Amino acid sequence: MKALTWTKPLSEITLADAPLVGGKAAHLGAMLRAGFQVPAGFVITVDAFVDHFGQLTDPLVKPTPPRIQPELMAEVVNNIVEHLGHETSFAVRSSSTDEDSSQASFAGQHSTYYFVTPNRIDQAILDCWMSLWSSAAIAYRRAGWADIAAVEPVRMAVIVQQMLPATRSGVAFSRDPVDQKNTDVVIEACWGLGAALVDGRVSPDHIRVSEAGALTNYKISTKKHQVQPTSKNYTGARLQEVPKAQQHEAVLSTPEAEHIANISQQLETLFEYPQDVEWAYVDEDLYLLQSRPITTFPGQHSIQQPLVIFKPMAENFTEPLTPMAEDLFASVLPRCGALYNGRFYLYLDFLRSFTPWKVADHELAEIALLRQPETSGKLSIAKLIGLGGLLSLGFLADGINWLRTxxxxxxxxxxxxxxxxxxxxxxxxxxxxxxxxxxxxxxxxxxxxxxxxxxxxxxxxxxxxxxxxxxxxxxxxPDYDTNELPKIYHSQNDMASMSMLNRIEGLTQTLRDLLASNSPTYTQEREEVLAALEGKHHTLPSQGAFTQEFEQFLDEYGHRGARELELAAPRWREAPADLLSLIYSNAKHPPAEDRTYSSHLVARDNLHQRxxxxxxxxxxxxxxxxxxxxxxxxxxxxxxxxxxxxxxxxxxxxxxxxxxxGLVQIPTDIFFLTFAESQDLGAGKLDPEDAQLTIRKRRRNWQRLSRQPTPHTINIQYPERASGADQTGQCASPGIVSGKARVMFSLTQGHELQPGEIIVAPYTDPAWTPLFSKAGGIVVETGSFLSHAGTVARELHLPCLVDVNGCTQSIKTGQTITVNATEGYVSLPGVEV
Amino acid sequence: MPDILTVIIFLLGLPVSVWVWANIYAIIDETDRAVPLVRLAATGCVILAGLLLIGRTYVWPLLAAWITIMVIYVGVFYAYRHLALGVEQHTDRPVPFLTDELTRDEEEELDLPDPPQT
Known part of the structure; x- marks a missing residue:
């Protein structure tokens, strides 16, 4: 009998033991020995694996699962008694010899099992071993690893650890893995277990801590789901809805974020390389679950041409398109630009072909970004004639449509x-x-x-x-104030966004009337509507004036919603909760007096008279x-x-x-395939397991890409304005207003807006329109004169400043600010403009 | 060989034909039909008066210009949809928060320092 040779306690493991216990366990052992708080446990070494599977010749062929030898189970039971005496359930985690190495991590492709009870531990060990031949891992080897695996047979150790009922978890990167020059620590945090974080199923909070250890940025995400820490969640696949009040709450306090950042920096020092650390909080106690090197940094761009974002379209690409949306969108866009990381950019050379003077790259970029360029270029007569010719030909080819529109x-x-x-x-x-x-x-x-x-x-x-x-x-x-002109050419009620706003105002009034009514006729309807609006029911009552009006509204405007060009984004008719919440929030306040039409008439008469x-x-x-x-x-x-x-x-x-x-696993999976791939999947030409591997990889990449700021230019020497360095922007709707700022990152925060507050947001789209009637002014990071925020603000004669870089970071909710949308700046208390 | 006046009338006829076709389309577009009809009638009268002045032989360059514009319009429509749509898509290598998607070749290409031996 082999006594106590197949296992090793974590506390006795060093980095040198990696060939015996796998990369993950070796790192955990080293952390434990260095004094970091790691859940207690032991490792079933690769010797046990070899003794059960023998010498495997082909890493691509799945062997028959062996029976676990009773000697191993006896040893496991002894270890549990010795190292995990008080525990009733465990986490059983894979730790293969090729995992977390310098060449590949296999992260997430082997299995981890949660809340494993003693009577199921043999099955969990076997499942961990067999995950070496999961379809994901085999596909990974097929992608170029077969030769390595053949030379160095891959083996699997298994870690058995204390199961932490984590209430909060996440990852921390001791250096910004996206920007090599940035030394910030980047932390992602979510509620519950971290199992869904790494494959992108939940949206975590995104936190930055400076190298000096001070929190510099905390972006709260809407965390709709969490992996529930319960005994029924063996694979970590089960998602649970996060209580509504908690969805917009910060997962970490500032000291906690700074503490995690400090720990990740210490681990970088310990392992002498930037680290990617998995962590979890059980109440107030921080545990480290894994640390591995960040082995890559971004290389050169895969595209060589100079590209610039076209400002009027920029607000559609504050987040990258999902692969399906990108693929379909690409098929209908003319070849004047390219989609880069899910965002549309114009070719600079395309713009240059229409410019009749010599202009430097950065000046041309200014034109595309609708900023005032310093026109130092020389007008070329030849090019001017060329442009005239081009316009004439354009008129002959497309003039019919110009005139038709x-x-x-x-x-x-x-x-x-x-x-x-x-x-x-x-x-x-x-x-x-x-x-x-x-x-x-x-x-x-x-x-x-x-x-x-x-x-x-x-x-x-x-x-x-x-x-x-x-x-x-x-x-x-010559002395006329042209800021008055928007009042004249706007104020049109036959514009779709204004009709929509009027309909929403109508709905708000119906709701006000319903809530204020004392008539017993409406008692039941009122209670049912209130239950729906306060989230107690998921649907509105089937009958009633408000429901009827809302359904009519959805018939006409239900195809709209946030991020409309994104095919994966739900429309109002599918997910009306945010809209209802806005209407409910608006109904709590008396209607604002509409003076837009009267000021339109006054402005027009003033001009006419002169x-x-x-x-x-x-x-x-x-x-x-x-x-x-x-x-x-x-x-x-x-x-x-x-x-x-x-x-x-x-x-x-x-x-x-x-x-x-069963070709895809969860709703929205389809949006992480290209259209051709989805067709192949349906026709049986694409293996569902391969498709799932692709979906998983892309989902995570998309989530992380979406947290990167959108670069305005690619391959162009263009001075990006530093975030928060100034508070200037473009005037999209003139006017001056002072009031309290309300920083909003998504529409789900819409109900927080109080009448007269100034919206400070990364961008707005038509789904934000209901908020405009309540706002005192608008300041957005992304946008142009032509963008939605500007157009609707001009209609409502609301001061609006767009393209204010970093405003959501430098302006805080509750701060009293002055928006001067006539001269183009925001005044903050104590900050000189 | 067409005389110079024929060429001039053909060239002048091109933008006029754009105008005429746009008004014909305005009827298809279900906009206010009276306006395009009046415009077409007025344009027809002007052209007729011009032809009466210079001689009806020159009706052919005008007709040629009118047909040319339609051929260009239809040609551009199909050429644009078949040749000019479909932009390139570029995605840089996976965002390197986690490293599991990298192949060995990509690792070598990045030429990064070796992490500590584990």
Whole structure:
């Protein structure tokens, strides 16, 4: 009998034992010996594995599971008594000899089992061993590791540890793994066990601590789910909804984050290399679960051409598109740019081909970013003639459409709704064909409203017309304040976003009336609606005035929602909770007085009185044109988003079928495949296990990419403004307002906004519109004059400043700030502008 | 060989044809039909008057310009959709928070210092 030769206590293990106990256990042992708090336990060494499996020749062929020898189980029981005497359940973790090495980590591809009771421990050990041949690990070896595995046979040790009922967990990186030059410690933290964190199933808080140990940034995410620390969660796959109040709460306090950062730096010193550390809190006690080297840093960009983000589109790409959305989006975009890390950029050389003077790269980038360039370039007559020729040819080739969009009416646009319904109901059209058909139309003889995307882009010309209008008015009236002009060319109730806002105001009033009513007729409805709004029920009552009005609203606007170009993002009709919460929050306050139309009339009359009749005719004509294109741009956006919604519906139908067949595992999996891959999966050409491996990898990469700030330029020497260095921005809607700031990172915080507060946000999109009627002003990090925040703010005559770099970090909620959207800056108390 | 006036009328006819086609399309687009009809009628009258002045022989360059614009318009429509759509996608190597996706070749390419031996 082999007595006590197959196991080794963690406390006796050093790094030199790695060939015997695997990389993970060797690191844990070294940490324990260095005095860090690691859950107690022992390791079943690779000798046990060899004695059970013999010499394996082919690492790609799964062997028959052996029977666990009684001698091993006796040894395990002895170790449990000695090292884990008081425990009733354990964590059983794999630790293979090729894991956490300098060449590959195999992280997450081998198994860990939670809450293993003594009577199931033999099965858990066997499961850990067999995970060496999981489909994920085999696919990994197939991808280039077979030769190494053949030379050095891979073996598996198993760690048996105290099971921690962690209430909070996460990872810490002792250096920023994305930016090699940045020495910040980066921490991710979530509720419950950390099992779902590493594969991207939950959204953790994102925290930065400076090298000196001070917290510099804490970004709270909406943590809807957690891995529940219960005995039923053997594989860590079971997700539980986080109580609503806790979803927006910070997981770590500042001292806790700084403590974790300090520990990760100590581990970097111990292991002489930047470390990726897994940690967990049980109440107030911090435990370390793993430490491994961060072995890579970003290399050169995979793209060589200079790229610049096109500012009017930037707000759509504050987060990267998921692979499916990127793939389908790429198929309908013209080749004037590229999708890089899920975000759309213009080729700088494409812009240069339209510029009739010599301009430096960074100046051209300024133009694309709609900032004032220092035009030092020399005008070239040859290029000017070239540009004239190009415009003439453009007019001959596309002038018909230019003229068509200059006259298209709202009524004509509505025909697109029927087209969407027809295409959506056509079973012969897949998701890709649906998007292509709805974005670009079918043939050149269709009404212009069937080419909604083209019309939308074409309507952006109002930006140029506004410059012309400003120029003409200042020529006629040199002392006229052009900040008054937006009041004249805006204020249109036939604009989709304003109609939507009016409908939401109507819903808010209906709710106010319902809540204020004392009539017994409405008692039941009121209680049911309140239960739904306060999250006690998931749905509104089936009948009642509010429900009916809300359903009518969703019929018309249900295809809208946050991040509309992202096909994975749910629409209001699928997930109306945030919208209902906003309406409920608005209903608690009396309606704001609407003075936009009266101030529009006053501004228009003032201008008219000062102009001569012939000047008035010119100005009025231009104002009408500008108004037309503003309306056209907003309304076509409202309609072309239907194309994305219809495409999403087709993808969801496909996903539901795949879920039924077991081809994908959880909802949203489909969005982490490309369209071709999803078709192959359905046709049996792609192995579901391989697909799952791909989904898992991409989901995690996407989550982490989404936390990276969007670089404005790629391969261009362009001075990015330092975050928080100043508080200047572009004036999207003129005006000056002082008030308390409300920093909001997502719409789910919308109910926190109090009337008159100034919204400070990374960006806004149409889903934020209901908040605007309550806000005193708007400051956003991403956006331009043409972006949604600017357009709606001008409609409501609300001061709005866009492109204010780092405002969500430098401005704090509750701080009294002054937004000067006429001159373009934000004043903070005690900060000189 | 066409005379110079034919060429000039053809070239002048091109932007006029854009205008005419745009108004024909305005009828398809279901915008206010009266306006494009009036515009078409007015344009027709001007062209007719011009032809009466210079001679009806020159109706052919005008017709050629009108057809040319439609051929260009249709050609551009299909060429754009078949040749100009479909942008490139670039994703840098996986975000290196965790390292499990790296192949050995990628490791070598990065030329990083060796981590401690475990």
């Amino acid at each position: 200059s006259r298209v009416s709202n009524r004509a646009l509505l025909g697109f709704k029927q087209v969407v319904q027809k295409v959506a109901a056509d079973p012969k059209l897949n998701a890709k064909q649906t998007l292509q058909r709805l974005i670009w139309g079918r043939h050149p003889f269709e009404p212009i409203s069937h080419q909604m995307f083209y019309t939308n882009v074409s309507a952006g010309r109002y930006f140029i017309l506004i410059s012309v209008l400003n120029k003409i008015v200042t020529t006629f009236l 102009l001569k009749p012939w000047q008035r005719r010119i100005v009025d004509n231009l104002v009408a044109k500008v108004s037309h294109y503003i309306r056209l741009r907003e309304n076509t956006r409202h309609l072309h988003i239907m194309a994305f919604s219809a495409t999403r519906d087709k993808l969801l139908a496909m996903e539901a079928e795949y879920l039924r067949l």
